[in-house]
Amino acid sequence: MNQITESSDSSTDLTTWEIGPYHGSLPAPMRLRLGLDGEIIANCKVETGFLHRGLEKTCELHSWKAVITYADHLDPEVAVYGELVFCLAVEELGDTSVPPRAQSIRLILAELSRLSAHLLYMVRMAKAVGSETIIHYLLRDRERILDLFELLTGARFSLGFLRFGGVKADVTEGFLERVLEVCEMIRIRMKEYNDLFTFNHVFLQRSSFIGTMPASLIRNCGITGPNARASGIVFDVRKSDPYMGYDQLEFEIPVGRGEGGNVGDVHDRFLLRLREMTQSMEILKQLIEKLPTGEFLNEKYEKGFTIPAGEAYSKIESSRGLLGCHVISDGSEFPSRVQFRPPTLANLMAIPQLLQGTRIEDLPVVLASLDLGIAEADR
């Protein structure tokens, strides 16, 4: 009773609810401390670090070439982006050129990863709203992309395929045809999935007008990638700062238009990723049509690889946003410092503000819509 009279500024006492690190609402291990006013979230504190593996420190303890396999553990869901951003930084530092064919193979892997990551994103959204059937369909299609990874690199996850100055091997026989086949299959099936899920009335009801991220919040937290574009901010590293020959490809950057509800709400973020998948498939078609012939690896740099002292920063557009990598070399055979700038970190910063005023039933949906890759945030 005393507490109620003391806190006269607020009309009700808040219920505290602590969830995590493992809970059905959470897309990844993290802890939320929620203050609930009825079913409305009044305040929220986020605690992360449950998946900390000391990745950046580990990178300093291994030779330059070995770090590539650690870099792809940055985010196991989309392994190739960690490798790519690290290779780009090291190549800038060592002034290494990458043959055009290797550049295209890298981009094929990157765009396939984007497709697979966005399919997984849809799976998490479907799980959050409790739609079982679509989950199985999406995972079935994602398996086909993992099959392609296996065909090209021999691994389904954790590819370890990139090398400084190229890639490990040339494309396997029949790989390019199968990429086109899978793209066509996904294009056809997406129409069915849109009927079943994306424009399902119940899903629209569950995802429209909730978790709206205003552009000011995006700017304050430094959010990039699909989440930022869904709120109307046109920024994509592939366009603003092209790497690996993205400037020679024709594709569009989809921006959120708020069809279901507000600009930048959960459904907008969902739709935007669907559009990105269409663009990724366009990019894949163009890459395969004009895949250059020639070397896939710059042999000269593969043998006796040394990195001159200095530092470099590279950035790419991963499936979650701007992924940066800062590499410092002191001229030895180990990196002196490897630092990643994961896009998820900015999203985590936005969560407390974003969740204010959200109902607890919407909590899993809003969190899933942010596409949090906690592995890359905790490192």
Added chain:
Amino acid sequence: MMTLENSWVVAWSRALGLPHDIPQWVYALIALICIYCLVVIPSGAILSYLDRKLTADLQARVGPNRTGPVGTLQPVADLFKLLQKESQVRWTWSENLWMGVHSMALYSTLAVMPLGSMALLVDTDMSAFIPFWSALVLALGTMLLGISQNSVPGWFGGIRVAAQTLAGSFPALVALLCVGVRSGSFRWSILGNSQGFAPWSWALVANPFQAVAFIVFVISGLVLLAIPPLDGGLSMSDIHGGVSSHLYGRRLSLFRFGRFYGFFLWSVITVVLFLGGWTLPTTAVEGLRNIEAYRFLAFIELLWLLFKTFILMLLIVWVARVNPRSRVDQIMDFSWKVLSPFSLLALVGASFWAGWRAFI
């Protein structure tokens, strides 16, 4: 009126060699145990198997196929697995109490379950209402069970279930009145026998208002008993199954089976009210009565009723598997703002229809 003396229980007890001077409550007890063990539990097993196989087919996967021929013994295996699991947490007296209330409210409806023209234990003028009172007591039990768990999921789960039950019971009751207006009574035997074997003689197609009442009745039943896809109170993703988040092993199996029983009961009632119930072709019934094959007739009626019930339940399961779960406030909005007006419209329409027919 159907009395205990000529009900199927007596025939059974004679067949089992029980003496005639056994008091009536013993007959009633035997009947309840028979219904529970021979109808409800096997239906649960069959339906859980069909549900899993149908869902697996929809979702492009195999489903249970290891236990028994094509996986048919999977429900039995699941039951034994859950029964042998011990609970990790000790319950307080209040949790035990409310779990007891919850189960009692649920299974008190066994006696009023209409399972055929000769299997109506309580066939009174109020029979059709009794399941509703049970549903309300069930919601109370669930709510207090959730609150006594002293956790956020249990608390919200309990409150949501109670709110949903209140929202769903109004349109369901009004839809029930529509059927009563047509048949002239809420007695199971009259409700059932006012329809025939053929689909065009079912209450569903008697007039357009009955069709509206049917749709309202089915959906509001889902709301009332929190059956997927309208089970916001037991949502898995945000509150970990609500009230069931604190249940393990035997208690969880008891709770889950209770939820199934509610679904089953509601579907049986829907079939009896709207979809012809147990009625068979008149010639077949008369033929069987002439050769005094009453037990066989009761059995066939039960099978026909259960067949329609299973079809209805599988259709609902189909919808639930394909669609996302609705949010609990949206469910209640829908129930109050859409189902309730339609149910009132159906009642007014059905009343005028019945009055007009009586006038002519």
